[in-house]
Amino acid sequence: MAEAAEFVIGARASCSDGFCGELSRVILDPADRTVTHLVIEPKHRGEPGRLVPIDLAGTSAGEISLSCTLAEFGRLDAADDTEFVDSGGAGDVPSPTGLPPMGIPHRLVAVTHDVVPLGEAEMRRGEPVHALDGEIGRVEGFAVDPGDHRVTHVLLQEGHLWGRKEVAIPISAVTGMADGVRLNLTKQQVEDLPPPG
Numbered sequence: 001m002a003e004a005a006e007f008v009i010g011a012r013a014s015c016s017d018g019f020c021g022e023l024s025r026v027i028l029d030p031a032d033r034t035v036t037h038l039v040i041e042p043k044h045r046g047e048p049g050r051l052v053p054i055d056l057a058g059t060s061a062g063e064i065s066l067s068c069t070l071a072e073f074g075r076l077d078a079a080d081d082t083e084f085v086d087s088g089g090a091g092d093v094p095s096p097t098g099l100p101p102m103g104i105p106h107r108l109v110a111v112t113h114d115v116v117p118l119g120e121a122e123m124r125r126g127e128p129v130h131a132l133d134g135e136i137g138r139v140e141g142f143a144v145d146p147g148d149h150r151v152t153h154v155l156l157q158e159g160h161l162w163g164r165k166e167v168a169i170p171i172s173a174v175t176g177m178a179d180g181v182r183l184n185l186t187k188q189q190v191e192d193l194p195p196p197g
Helices: 070-074 187-191
Strands: 005-008 012-015 018-029 034-042 050-053 057-060 063-066 080-086 108-114 121-124 128-131 134-144 151-156 167-170 174-176 181-183
Touching: 005 018, 005 057, 012 070, 018 070, 018 134, 034 063, 050 070, 121 134, 128 187, 134 187
Parallel strands: 012 063, 128 181
Antiparallel strands: 005 134, 012 018, 018 034, 018 121, 034 050, 057 063, 080 108, 128 134, 134 151, 151 167, 174 181
């Protein structure tokens, strides 16, 4: 098996012809525990994040390299969906005609939702990781088998646990990924895990 690729949330991402942004979310298929997409937020914050199929991504020296150009990256599906909703305005007092009162404008408010493919789940940096006896840390990223894109380990943020710099929890210890990551291990069993590498 090839060495696992580590996708650390917040890592820089580059296309074949230049820097394109940073990893903000990881999209997973919870049924078979594979990574399906990475969400890369562009370098220009006014642009929407992009859903990058995992087949286009690799890692090297802590950075993510995408096998596409910046132009191709810009044509990938948006990772956010924005809609404008009527805030009601005018004190939300209905008029007898059903029309907004004259001279009192309604305000439109932009509401943005994350795009997550049907049946999949998203993980962001900082999601809680729960052992059987309490929270032990926060998600930093995932180690992924580059051959089949299955998650091999959940990476915890630095400095969260017993002064260790890095903790990698085997995916076999994960019992669920709703409202954070849930483990079938105690805090002591996590402490006893060998260091990654």
